Amino acid sequence: MVPPLALDIDGTLTTPDHRMDPRVFELLPEWDAPVVFATGKAFPYPVALAHFLGRPELVIAENGGVIHDGEETTFLGDPAAPRAALEAYVEQGGEVAWPADGTVNRWRETEVALPLDADESLLRAVADEADGAVEVVDTGYAYHLKPAGIDKGRALERLSMVLGIDPGSFVAIGDSENDVSTFTVAGDAYAVANADQAARDAADHVLARGYMDGTADVLTALANGTTPE
Numbered sequence: 001m002v003p004p005l006a007l008d009i010d011g012t013l014t015t016p017d018h019r020m021d022p023r024v025f026e027l028l029p030e031w032d033a034p035v036v037f038a039t040g041k042a043f044p045y046p047v048a049l050a051h052f053l054g055r056p057e058l059v060i061a062e063n064g065g066v067i068h069d070g071e072e073t074t075f076l077g078d079p080a081a082p083r084a085a086l087e088a089y090v091e092q093g094g095e096v097a098w099p100a101d102g103t104v105n106r107w108r109e110t111e112v113a114l115p116l117d118a119d120e121s122l123l124r125a126v127a128d129e130a131d132g133a134v135e136v137v138d139t140g141y142a143y144h145l146k147p148a149g150i151d152k153g154r155a156l157e158r159l160s161m162v163l164g165i166d167p168g169s170f171v172a173i174g175d176s177e178n179d180v181s182t183f184t185v186a187g188d189a190y191a192v193a194n195a196d197q198a199a200r201d202a203a204d205h206v207l208a209r210g211y212m213d214g215t216a217d218v219l220t221a222l223a224n225g226t227t228p229e
């Protein structure tokens, strides 16, 4: 019996140059337990991934702001404070390289994302001005201005409840600080070798290999009943 999986996408199922690794399409379609894609990306991305894998759409998007249980969509976050923080960022001279109508942000319903060359100190300053309502997350792929108290781990607890699964039965794999909360909720957590320090510290195991090489090592070992390296 294989365990349910909570899988980050960027840095975990991808190659170093941000492409979906083809082994995703070999290892996941037949996985004989629930597979939840838990990502910072906007809702359509993980839905499309699940769809094209032929799997139920079990999705945590926007760092936990949106979940989909295969039938219903639930919003756990309110975008008002992050959007106000973005306005303050622009008013104070910050540049918005990913516009509201671009593909990164146009379907984002609870938070906003900015590229890694955004002004980090200004982002943190406008988040601080929001009196605890906004947090900045650095995923290694983007900065996210998200509602405080929203994270992938809480979303996994909520989704597990709906699915009738013990959240502690999940094996989680991820690469960055936005996976720390997932690692805390899941029963067993693996950081791929490219993971940032926060993810490494929170994981139960740090893998020898990075990106999908590391993830494939875990999936193959779990399927064979052996211990991943």
Ligand SMILES: O=C(O)COP(=O)(O)O
Residues within 6 Å of the ligand: 008, 009, 010, 011, 038, 039, 040, 041, 042, 139, 140, 141, 142, 143, 176, 178
């Ligand atoms: O979109 C991002 O910033 C990161 O996405 P991820 O959570 O799938 O790694």
Ligand SMILES: [Mg+2]
Residues within 6 Å of the ligand: 008, 009, 010, 011, 012, 139, 174, 175, 176
């Ligand atoms: Mg990631």
